[in-house]
């Protein structure tokens with residue numbers, strides 16, 4: 001029997017910028033996995049429910065070595081062929097993936113973040129809030145806070161000079177924007193590769209020891225080297241873009257969401273002890289990975305009633321799964337008191353975000369401080385006029401004009 005083919009939903013309903021595309025509701029009701037045509041025209045499966053989505057991310061018969069499905073129409077490439085740099089362990093399976101990831105994981109534990117990063121984070125957030133207080137009453141929150149804080153943090157973690165932020169941010173933006181041509185995206189990625197390559201050479205020359213990049217250089221040099229230069233540079237590029245673009249998008253969107261949900265914001269201001277739960281709920285509600293994440297079947301298999309053939313791509317629409325009423329009560333309601341065991345905002349399974357404790361620290365520090373410092377903070381433009389990023393790999397707000 002030939003399966004009916006539907007287009008992967010990617011367009012949000014007018015006036016509902018904080019909700020995933022409305023078509024997901026019906027698809028999720030119809031069947032757990034549906035045969036789809038992806039944005040680039042290739043075909044495969046789309047998982048829209050939480051349970052089956054989490055199975056896709058946990059089943060060793062599905063490989064992380066995949067090709068992109070979210071590129072513009074007609075732009076289909078083989079796995080790994082569509083990246084100008086070594087994407088490293090993001091595309092690897094066990095046991096190689098775990099071995100690689102362990103090289104970095106010590107830097108990202110809750111304890112490492114609490115002791116090494118939190119004091120720095122508190123300081124830079126306070127400085128930025130002071131600058132906002134001293135500046136114009138109406139300002140762009142993205143430029144004033146949502147972009148600089150994640151950039152400063154990733155620079156501190158990696159040992160990258162903050163003065164270079166405009167360069168690496170614009171390159172990341174170009175690389176992640178599926179609304180741009182292949183040439184533009186590749187030129188962004190190539191810029192990042194060139195930048196990290198030069199930085200590595202510089203650190204080798206000066207013998208700098210600060211930050212993850214310096215640690216990785218030690219892993220690539222000497223008799224007990226475990227990384228090639230290409231892998232080292234790939235990891236540096238990955239951490240640089242994954243570490244700031246995502247968190248910036250989430251910070252901007254979270255602020256917009258709380259500004260448009262006054263009771264939830266009030267609850268957060270009155271009960272700062274709810275901040276951690278509020279951030280998890282925002283991660284679920286907003287799920288910024290806009291077009292989902294794919295895995296490839298290594299053999300024929302059955303999942304959620306679908307007969308998946310070896311070599312087929314299965315994409316998990318995490319934004320749909322995180323609104324699945326089978327797993328979350330009243331899923332379309334933002335509720336910081338929600339009792340939640342798990343969500344997919346940071347991915348799921350062995351590849352779940354390595355930097356999630358860093359992102360959590362940033363969000364749990366910024367949001368309460370922001371609303372405490374500026375109790376009257378409000379949108380300076382109506383919600384319908386806030387420019388959203390509909391084409392980025394990560395959904396976000398391009399500009400967020402607010403009045404303090």
Ligand code: HEM
Pocket residue numbers: 089090091101154157238239242243244246247250288289293345346347348350351352353354355356358359
């Ligand atoms: C709110 C902010 C963030 C979000 C929403 C986010 C989201 C994600 C998601 C969904 C994945 C899974 C990818 C997959 O399964 O293929 C992932 C992986 C990853 N993230 Fe994040 N991320 C965030 C912040 C960060 C930060 C701050 C860093 C680094 C400092 C980081 C570094 C990574 C790395 C290295 C991986 C690859 C993990 C692996 O394949 O094992 N992320 N992230």
